[in-house]
Each structure stands twice: as structure tokens, then as C-alpha cells.
Amino acid sequence: MDVADLIDEVIAREGGYSNHPADRGGPTHWGITQAVARANGYVGPMQALPRAQAVAIYRRLYWDQPGYGFVAELAPTIAAELFDTAVNMGVSTATGFLQRALNALNRNQQDYPDLKLDRVIGARTLGALRAFRALRGAAGERVLFKAIDAMQGERYIALAERRPANEAFLYGWLANRIG
Structure with missing residues (x-):
């Protein structure tokens, strides 16, 4: 098991850009919410969040830090x-x-x-x-x-x-x- 594989699986499951009206998290891309993206330095439109930045966020916040x-x-x-x-x-x-x-x-x-x-x-x-x-x-x-x-x-x-x-x-x- 490799964390890169886990991240790839999450991104595949979460998909691309979404802004579902019932989702309290608001706009997401690659499964990263706008609030998390902003807290981690991303300032652009969520539709343009680079996959590499999403990968870095997943690794840092949900693997390394905990x-x-x-x-x-x-x-x-x-x-x-x-x-x-x-x-x-x-x-x-x-x-x-x-x-x-x-x-x-x-x-x-x-x-x-x-x-x-x-x-x-x-x-x-x-x-x-x-x-x-x-x-x-x-x-x-x-x-x-x-x-x-x-x-x-x-x-x-x-x-x-x-x-x-x-x-x-x-x-x-x-x-x-x-x-």
C-alpha cells in the first residue's frame, strides 16, 4: 500500500469539479473543498485547482500530519x-x-x-x-x-x-x- 495509490483512488472516486446545491462544503475539485483549498494557499477558481496541488493537500493534511x-x-x-x-x-x-x-x-x-x-x-x-x-x-x-x-x-x-x-x-x- 502506497499513499500515492490511496490519493489516486480518492481523486478517482471524488471526480472533478462539483458544486452540488445540497453540499455544505460548496464548490469542490478533486474532492478538495474551496475552504480547504483556500486554507492551503490556493486562490484561483476551484475549476482550475491543479491536480498536483490537490495531491499535495491530501498527503499533507490527511496522511502526514495525522x-x-x-x-x-x-x-x-x-x-x-x-x-x-x-x-x-x-x-x-x-x-x-x-x-x-x-x-x-x-x-x-x-x-x-x-x-x-x-x-x-x-x-x-x-x-x-x-x-x-x-x-x-x-x-x-x-x-x-x-x-x-x-x-x-x-x-x-x-x-x-x-x-x-x-x-x-x-x-x-x-x-x-x-x-
Whole structure:
């Protein structure tokens, strides 16, 4: 698994320019919202956002800064899921899903101490992931992936329930982001 491949997959899934009236994110290109593009120095029209700039934003904000490369060294499938979830829901949400799942799967702290839900990949989170992976192996990584996916799916449904305009996106979120 290579982060460049993950970014290519996200860009392929997100497509080109969009300005859907129900999307609170406003205009997007390559899946990058106008607000994110502006916060990262892009000042031109969203239709003209260079793909290379979108790639750099994805790598910096959704891979390097949250430390998902460190997760990839231990559990590549989990790192890929965190990256995809972070792009769609935010880094703190994605990392929080991992921490919550690790806490729920530690058998009442028999395997490793509970994590503080600080939504940051740090030494304790990596230590818990390392302990979980050592105990449960590849099969455990699949279960951890399912737990993160379940939280993501529940969040999508809740978003559609709270804001009916989000129903325009729910089918695509579930079809393209879960599993």
C-alpha cells in the first residue's frame, strides 16, 4: 500500500469539479473543498485547482500530519481506512474511531490500557495498535477495520437523519466509502 495509490483512488472516486446545491462544503475539485483549498494557499477558481496541488493537500493534511504513515507500518489496511475516513469526515473523527475501537476491543484492559480519546495518533495509540495486532494478527486487523467501518456507516446515517438534504449523498457514501 502506497499513499500515492490511496490519493489516486480518492481523486478517482471524488471526480472533478462539483458544486452540488445540497453540499455544505460548496464548490469542490478533486474532492478538495474551496475552504480547504483556500486554507492551503490556493486562490484561483476551484475549476482550475491543479491536480498536483490537490495531491499535495491530501498527503499533507490527511496522511502526514495525522501520522497515518506510522499506522501503516503496523496495520496497512487500517491506515488506508483512516485516510479515506479522514478525507470524508475529518482527521479527528477518523482517529477517534480508531481509538474507540481499540478501547472496545481490549477486553476490559486485559490486553493494553484504555486510550484517552484525544483523537491524536501518538505513542499510546500506536502502542495499543501494536499490542492488538500482536495478539490478534491479520484476522484482528479485519475486525478492527469492520469496527471503524461500522462507526463510519452509523455516522453517515445520522448525518442524513439530522439533515434531510444529506440524503442526496447517503447512497454514494455507503456504496463508495463502506467496506
